Amino acid sequence: xxxxxxxxxxxxxxxxxxxxxxxxDSCSLACKQEFNVALGERWSEIYGAxxxxxxxxxxxxxxxxxxxxxxxxxxxxCDNLKYFAIKRRPDGIVYVDPALCVGCQKxxxxxxxxxxxxxxxxxxxxxxxxxxxxxxxxxxxxDKGLLPxxxxxxxxVTLEYGDFxxxxxxxxxxxxxxxxxxxxxxxxxxxxxxxxxxxxxxxAVPCHD
Amino acid sequence: xxxxxxxxxxxxxxxxxxxxxxxxQMMGLRPIGGADLQAAQALQDQWVATCCNMxxxxxxxxxxxxxxxxxxxxxxxxNPIGVANIYNDFINLKDTGARMCPKGNASIMSLYxxxxxxxxxxxxxxxxxxxxxxxxxxxxxxxxxxxxxAIKSSSGPEKLVWFTEDNNFIKxxxxxxxxxxxxxxxxxANLCDVARKVAFQNTLGVGRxxxxxxxxxxxxxxxxxxxxxxxxxxxxxxxNDGLANGAKLVVVDPRCSETAARGRxxxxxxxxxxxxxxxxxxxxxxxxxxxxxxxxSSFVSNYTVGFNELKDLVASKSPEWAAGITGVGAxxxxxLAREVATTKPAVIDVWxxxxxxxxxxxxxxxxxxxxxxxxxxxxxxxxxxxxxxxPKFTTTPPPASMPARVDGRGTKYPFxxxxxxxxxxxxxxxxxxxxxxxxxxxxxxxxxFSVPNTAKNLQALNNLELIVSVDTHLxxxxxxxxxxxxxxxxxxxxxxxxxxVTFPVVTLRQQVVPPLFGQxxxxxxxxxxALKLGYAVYPFTVSYEQYLDDALLAGIGLPLASLxxxxxxxxxGGETHYRKYVAGGFATPSKKFEFYSAQMLAxxxxxxxxxxxxxxxxxxxxxxxxxxWKEALHTHSRTMNNRWLMEFHGENxxxxxxxxxxxxxxxxxxxxxxxxxxxxxxxxARVTERIHPEVVGMxxxxxxxxxxxxxxxxxxxxxxxVPGKAERISxxxxxxxxxxRVRKA
Numbered sequence: 001x002x003x004x005x006x007x008x009x010x011x012x013x014x015x016x017x018x019x020x021x022x023x024x025d026s027c028s029l030a031c032k033q034e035f036n037v038a039l040g041e042r043w044s045e046i047y048g049a050x051x052x053x054x055x056x057x058x059x060x061x062x063x064x065x066x067x068x069x070x071x072x073x074x075x076x077x078c079d080n081l082k083y084f085a086i087k088r089r090p091d092g093i094v095y096v097d098p099a100l101c102v103g104c105q106k107x108x109x110x111x112x113x114x115x116x117x118x119x120x121x122x123x124x125x126x127x128x129x130x131x132x133x134x135x136x137x138x139x140x141x142x143d144k145g146l147l148p149x150x151x152x153x154x155x156x157v158t159l160e161y162g163d164f165x166x167x168x169x170x171x172x173x174x175x176x177x178x179x180x181x182x183x184x185x186x187x188x189x190x191x192x193x194x195x196x197x198x199x200x201x202x203x204a205v206p207c208h209d
Numbered sequence: 210x211x212x213x214x215x216x217x218x219x220x221x222x223x224x225x226x227x228x229x230x231x232x233x234q235m236m237g238l239r240p241i242g243g244a245d246l247q248a249a250q251a252l253q254d255q256w257v258a259t260c261c262n263m264x265x266x267x268x269x270x271x272x273x274x275x276x277x278x279x280x281x282x283x284x285x286x287x288n289p290i291g292v293a294n295i296y297n298d299f300i301n302l303k304d305t306g307a308r309m310c311p312k313g314n315a316s317i318m319s320l321y322x323x324x325x326x327x328x329x330x331x332x333x334x335x336x337x338x339x340x341x342x343x344x345x346x347x348x349x350x351x352x353x354x355x356x357x358x359a360i361k362s363s364s365g366p367e368k369l370v371w372f373t374e375d376n377n378f379i380k381x382x383x384x385x386x387x388x389x390x391x392x393x394x395x396x397x398a399n400l401c402d403v404a405r406k407v408a409f410q411n412t413l414g415v416g417r418x419x420x421x422x423x424x425x426x427x428x429x430x431x432x433x434x435x436x437x438x439x440x441x442x443x444x445x446x447x448x449n450d451g452l453a454n455g456a457k458l459v460v461v462d463p464r465c466s467e468t469a470a471r472g473r474x475x476x477x478x479x480x481x482x483x484x485x486x487x488x489x490x491x492x493x494x495x496x497x498x499x500x501x502x503x504x505x506s507s508f509v510s511n512y513t514v515g516f517n518e519l520k521d522l523v524a525s526k527s528p529e530w531a532a533g534i535t536g537v538g539a540x541x542x543x544x545l546a547r548e549v550a551t552t553k554p555a556v557i558d559v560w561x562x563x564x565x566x567x568x569x570x571x572x573x574x575x576x577x578x579x580x581x582x583x584x585x586x587x588x589x590x591x592x593x594x595x596x597x598x599x600p601k602f603t604t605t606p607p608p609a610s611m612p613a614r615v616d617g618r619g620t621k622y623p624f625x626x627x628x629x630x631x632x633x634x635x636x637x638x639x640x641x642x643x644x645x646x647x648x649x650x651x652x653x654x655x656x657x658f659s660v661p662n663t664a665k666n667l668q669a670l671n672n673l674e675l676i677v678s679v680d681t682h683l684x685x686x687x688x689x690x691x692x693x694x695x696x697x698x699x700x701x702x703x704x705x706x707x708x709x710v711t712f713p714v715v716t717l718r719q720q721v722v723p724p725l726f727g728q729x730x731x732x733x734x735x736x737x738x739a740l741k742l743g744y745a746v747y748p749f750t751v752s753y754e755q756y757l758d759d760a761l762l763a764g765i766g767l768p769l770a771s772l773x774x775x776x777x778x779x780x781x782g783g784e785t786h787y788r789k790y791v792a793g794g795f796a797t798p799s800k801k802f803e804f805y806s807a808q809m810l811a812x813x814x815x816x817x818x819x820x821x822x823x824x825x826x827x828x829x830x831x832x833x834x835x836x837x838w839k840e841a842l843h844t845h846s847r848t849m850n851n852r853w854l855m856e857f858h859g860e861n862x863x864x865x866x867x868x869x870x871x872x873x874x875x876x877x878x879x880x881x882x883x884x885x886x887x888x889x890x891x892x893x894a895r896v897t898e899r900i901h902p903e904v905v906g907m908x909x910x911x912x913x914x915x916x917x918x919x920x921x922x923x924x925x926x927x928x929x930x931v932p933g934k935a936e937r938i939s940x941x942x943x944x945x946x947x948x949x950r951v952r953k954a
Contacts, residue, residue, distance in 0.1 A: 019474055020449045022436040022467050024841035025857050029314030032853050033281050039852055050898050054866060055481050057898035059470035153284060153309045155445040155841075156436075189474075 005145050005161070012091040012137055012184060013164035014148070015171055016063055019189040020156040023048055023061035027150035027159065031065075034138060034149035041117040043135040044150060051192065060191060063158070065150075066115040066135035067176075067183030068094050074107035074116055074134075081106060085125075085132070092164070092184055095136035098122065103130035112181065137161070137184075258285050258778040260706055260718040262699030263312035263319065264844040265376050265401075266290065267706050268442040269777060270313055272721040279700055279722055282316045284309040284442070287777020291442040294419050294710040295593070296785040298447065308442045311842050315853040320698045320725070324850055324917035325681050327726040330693040336671060337689050346694075346729065353692055354741035356675050357389070360647050366390030367612035370634050370646045373397070374653035377704055378732040380602035381748060381756065382652065385735050387607040388744040392614045393646070395629035399935070400659050400942050403626035404564035407939035408573025408818075411624060411806050412581070414796030418592040419711050420556040423447035425590035427548065427555035428458045428477075430468065431487045431576050432562015437467035438839035441709060452477075457552065459545060461487060461537075462562055463836055464864065464906060465899035480545070481901040484834045484945055485823030486535040487563035488572035490542065491579055492820055493531030496523040497546035498582050504550070508584030508802075512790055515805020515817070519578060522817045534820070536901070550583055554590030557583070562836075565945035566823040570624070570938040574806075574818035581802045587788055594789060598782055599707025599715055600760035605746055615646055622940040623812035630940035631660050632933060638669035648675040652731055653696060657685035658846035658910065661944050662887060662933025663926060679731050682850060685915040695728040702730045705757050705772075713782030715765055717772050814938060824946055825932045827903065831885045831948035833869075836906035837927040846910035849924075850917035860924035861908040862895035865951060870896040873951060880954035885947065888929035891954055905951055909944070 028044040037043055044065040051058045072094045075086040085100035086107065103124040108116045115134055122131040138148035142161075146152075151159040160167065167186055168174065174186035254275050260267040261282070269288020273281040284291050284307035289299045291307035329349035334340030344352075360368055366389050373382055375396035386394040398406070406416035422428060422435075422444070428451065435444035448468070452458060458472030461480045469479035482490060498504050499520050509516050528539035528546075549555050559576035563569060585591040614620075615637045616630040635656075638646055649656075649670070657666045670676060670689045678687040681696040700721040708714035724730060729737065732753045739749040748756040758769040765782065772780055794800030798808050810816040827834055839845070842858040849855065863883060865875060875881055877896035882889060883905070892907065900906065911924025931947045 020453075022445050022471060022841070024311055024437070024439075024445070024467075026309060026311040026314055026841070028857060029311040029853060030283075030309075033314055033317065040856065042856070045857075052898065054868070054898040054900075054902070055465075055479060057465050057470075057479075058473055059465065059467070059899070147306075149283075152306050153314060155308045155310055155439065155442060156449050157305075157308065157446045 005147060006091075006142050008166070009091055009163040011164035012068065012093050012142070013162060013167050013186060014137065014151070014184070015160040015162070015167045015174060015186045015188060017158050017160075017188045018060075018062065020158040021046075021061050021063055022156045024155050026153050026155050027063055030149040030153040031135065034141070035133075037117070037133070038119045038121050041119060041133070043115070043117055043133065062187075064113055064115060065185070066094065067113055067185045068092055068137060069184070070182030073110040073112065073181065077106050077110050089139065093137050093139050095139060096132050096134060098124070098131045098133075100125055101131045102126050103128055103132070105130070105132065107132050113177070257719065257721045258287070258717070259700070259721055260288065260290070260716050261309070261313040261316065262377065262718065263316055263848065264440060265374070266440040266442065267376065267708060267716070267718070268309055268313055269307055269716065269779065270309060270316075272700060274721055277722060279317055279320060282309070282313055285777045285779075288708070288716055288779045289443070289710045289714055289781075290708050293423060293443050293447055294441070295421050295423065296712040296783075298423050299710070308446055310439055310442050311857065312844055312848060312854065313442070315851050316698070316700065318851045318853045319681070319848070320700050322682075322850060322852075322917070324919070325725070326683060326687070326693055326695040327728070328695065332691045336691075337667075339683075339688055341693070349692055349694060350734070350737050350741050353677055354738055357648060358742060360675065361389065364647055365612060367393060367615065367644070368647040369393065369650070370615060370648070371395065371650045372631065372652070372654045372656055375628060376706065377653065378735070380604050380760070381732045381735050381753070384605035384748055385739050388605045388739055388746065388749075389742070390608050390611070392607075392611040393616065393629070393634065395616065395631055395634060397631075397654060397659065398626055398628035399631055399940050400944075402561050402564055403628060403939045404569030404936055404941040405560055405573050406626055407624050407941075408559070408570050408577055411803065411809055412574055412577040412797075413586060413594070413802050415594050417595065417709065418586070419595050419709065420558045421590050421593050421711070422556055423450045425451055425554050425556045426456050427552040428456055428472070429461075429545070429549050429555060429557045429579070430459065431461045431491070431559040432564070433558060433560035434462070434466035434468045434838065436471050437841055439841060457548070461490060463834070463901040463904045464838065466838070467841075470899075480537055480541065483534070483536045483901065484836050484904060485563070485566035485568060485572070485826070487559065488568060488575035488818060489526070489531045489534040489820045490537055491572070491575035492523050492526040492818070493528045493542050494546040494549070495519065495575070495578050495582060496526045497528060497543050498550050498579070499523060501547070503547065504582040505584030509582065512795070513581055513802040513804055514799045515803060518817055519804040522819060526820070536903070549579070553583070553585065554588055555583065555585045556591055557585055558592060562945070564941060565943060567934060567936050567943045567946055568821045568823045569936045569941050569943070571815075571818045571821055575820070578804055578818060581804060586802065587790055589787060593711040593785065593787070595709070595711045596713055596783065596786060596789075597707050597709070598713040599764055600705040600757065601763040602756070602760040603747065603763070605744070605748070613643065615644060616940070618940065622935065622937065623814065624809070624938050625940035630935050631656070632935035632942050633940065635660055635666060635669045635933075638672050639665065645672065647673060649673055650677045650679075651686050651690070652679045655680070655684040655686045655846050657689065658913070658926065658928060660933065661928050661931035661942050663929040664887060665933050679734060682916050684847070685913065688915045694734050695726055697724055697728070697730045701725065702732070703754060703757065705761055711785040715761070715772065715780045715782070717769075717778040719773065719778060824934065824943070825948060827948040831950050833949050833951060834904040835883075835927070835930050835947045835949045836904055836945045837909040838906065840908050843908065843910055846913070849911060849913055849920035852919055855919050855923070860893065861911040861927075863892035863905055863907050863925065863951065864895050864897050864900045865905045866900050866902040867896050867898055869902050870894065874953055875951070882952050882954050883925065883930065883949050885930050885949045887932065890925050890929065892925040905949065
């Protein structure tokens with residue numbers, strides 16, 4: 001299984017079956033472990049919302065992380081500033097090279113998904129504390145033939161990693177968010193997306209461009 | 210040591226920058242040296258199979274150790290906990306990987322929590338004042354032994370009451386209590402789910418049937434939230450699979466739990482109910498099922514006793530009768546009864562929502578009746594009677610005659626679970642009835658937060674002469690202690706575990722790293738204490754691993770080394786079997802499924818699960834029911850100093866229905882005062898559509914003044930508002946009885 005993970009993937013993507021997500025944040029904690037994400041920062045989180053009135057209430061949850069946009073605003077702004085710290089792999093994964101990041105934080109507000117973190121405990125290219133960070137689909141794991149950390153831990157078996165076109169074909173109903181920039185995360189069973197974080201309730205955070 | 214900003218990242222960076230040993234010292238940890246250094250070097254980079262203990266679920270995990278440090282925990286697909294609870298499902302799914310909950314994913318932050326207790330502590334100030342002197346371990350053991358011996362000789366051995374978590378190193382503790390001569394050995398199950406255990410034990414002869422949720426067509430769940438408070442990591446997956454296969458999920462609960470919400474997305478239902486009235490709903494469903502002839506007459510006539518008595522009991526329990534009690538419409542009750550009766554296989558189950566009330570056993574029995582009426586027992590897609598097995602430990606025998614127990618187990622509480630009755634032991638410390646304990650030992654137990662009614666718990670502990678806590682943190686109970694012995698996180702110790710699936714499985718929880726501070730493990734402390742008291746007998750005289758080896762050989766004929774060498778350190782003993790009652794009967798006195806329990810009648814109890822209202826319900830002064838629940842991100846009251854878990858849920862909120870909040874002028878996120886005759890405290894309101902209008906509630910376990918700087922002052926302690934009674938049949942703590950009023954702060 002290990003070798004086959006990347007062999008068939010020319011365009012990396014994750015499919016999220018929202019009907020299976022229970023909003024437990026196991027994915028987010030697995031991510032914290034995998035990357036030792038700084039205290040107070042998260043590369044993955046769950047948004048949640050209530051719809052309808054008692055007792056017909058419905059609960060919606062949405063795992064949110066970097067969508068690996070085709071036309072990534074974070075990369076564009078970094079390139080325009082000539083730092084080139086945000087790079088794209090042939091499989092489309094967008095990642096931050098910490099050795100090139102100057103900590104300017106210009107990439108943070110442009111992310112349509114609020115998925116860019118800023119690690120104030122890590123030293124940047126200028127020798128000062130502060131490096132931009134985000135989900136990179138666990139590319140170091142993929143290169144070893146391992147699935148992303150969030151995918152292997154997910155309690156609801158909600159997440160599926162694979163080739164974008166293959167997942168598209170497998171889940172023809174799947175939707176994308178922010179299609180103008182061409183993200184690589186496909187959401188199944190999507191309704192009105194939540195506007196609140198479950199954990200930070202009721203702090204409203206738009207998660208859609 | 211109380212810098213809340215220090216996390217694992219800093220820990221690892223300090224270790225690597227300053228050099229391993231110096232880094233550890235900076236963190237207040239013991240330098241690695243000698244044999245430990247060799248052990249650490251041998252473990253340069255490897256994955257060790259073990260079982261999680263962030264909660265009691267014992268999910269199979271793999272720990273990645275690099276240069277002696279745990280850097281990652283991932284699921285172990287050789288262990289069924291995290292994959293599936295039915296043998297065929299386990300075999301079919303294991304290649305797709307096991308699963309792990311957020312708490313397991315935050316294990317490292319509990320292991321490397323800088324706020325852990327590192328050295329034995331002796332109280333020097335007033336009890337509870339938090340003034341400590343670090344003392345050498347040997348001195349601590351000697352002083353505790355001397356004081357226990359003095360209490361034993363002056364007042365009798367039964368004046369020692371021993372409390373412990375219940376899936377860890379139980380038998381060595383039981384051995385200690387036997388050697389010491391105290392009958393008062395209590396484990397935490399009576400704070401957990403013993404109403405369910407006693408209800409099912411007295412109905413189908415086994416305390417913990419397990420639901421086959423993956424292969425069912427209908428799930429009728431009373432007061433259980435396996436997609437939020439998932440004790441076993443496979444539960445969300447098998448429910449999702451069942452739903453994807455077309456099952457309908459109906460959840461009866463005052464709160465729209467994660468499980469209820471997920472069911473609704475697949476056409477299922479949330480049935481909001483008044484707390485503690487589930488039994489009335491179940492009896493009314495039985496009324497409909499019997500009146501309309503929807504029961505399984507073959508199962509009923511061949512494998513049950515007491516059908517006619519049950520029929521007479523429920524004849525008057527009409528849906529209209531139940532509607533008045535439960536708040537669930539009579540039409541809904543009829544529809545649900547017909548649906549569950551005609552959609553098979555069906556899982557009909559009940560856990561700790563109904564179980565945490567003063568009518569918990571009756572309510573659980575009433576729900577179990579439905580499974581019996583419909584024959585939905587021990588078939589694929591129903592409640593399965595597990596064929597568990599496990600190690601067989603030899604314990605030190607008790608003295609020929611033991612004094613009477615302090616907690617009324619088996620007497621005042623005729624069907625009390627073997628774990629005893631915490632509430633009663635607590636009350637004895639206050640009332641002196643039947644006698645007043647003088648000493649208590651708490652192993653992995655935050656008694657002050659875990660037993661309902663916090664003020665009474667503190668009052669009780671203040672009456673004791675000697676309190677010893679073995680804990681990883683200075684919990685509120687440890688803060689009341691005379692001695693605190695540093696405890697272990699599961700990654701530091703070795704144990705044997707029978708697994709809670711439907712087929713026989715034994716797994717190893719094994720040491721992944723040596724104890725961080727060179728501390729003795731809980732079981733080694735108990736052995737040392739026994740030896741110091743002069744009990745030079747088995748199992749105190751052998752290494753703990755030898756004790757495990759003996760028990761495993763006796764239990765399943767396998768040496769410990771062989772279990773360790775198995776894939777995932779997991780032994781699978783057989784498949785899931787069905788309809789075992791056909792050949793062997795049920796393990797009840799009648800060998801039948803007992804609608805009517807003659808043994809309950811013999812103990813002066815109602816042999817039928819008639820509806821009895823629960824106690825301490827709302828009134829004019831305190832108009833809201835107060836309930837509490839568990840969630841995915843926390844365990845009991847013990848994970849609230851875990852920096853990662855607290856990042857994702859750092860304080861509990863008081864859930865209140867939007868209509869009631871509006872009339873009280875309470876806005877979402879506002880501070881409110883929650884109060885009743887027992888306590889008054891602030892809470893943060895969460896205005897929601899997800900809770901019954903007559904009910905408010907919160908996640909259990911927040912509002913600490915101990916544990917550590919991350920936990921302290923976050924959220925509200927729910928237990929302080931609870932009257933703190935024990936249910937009279939099972940001895941279960943009635944955590945969810947109680948009423949409060951709520952007003953703007």
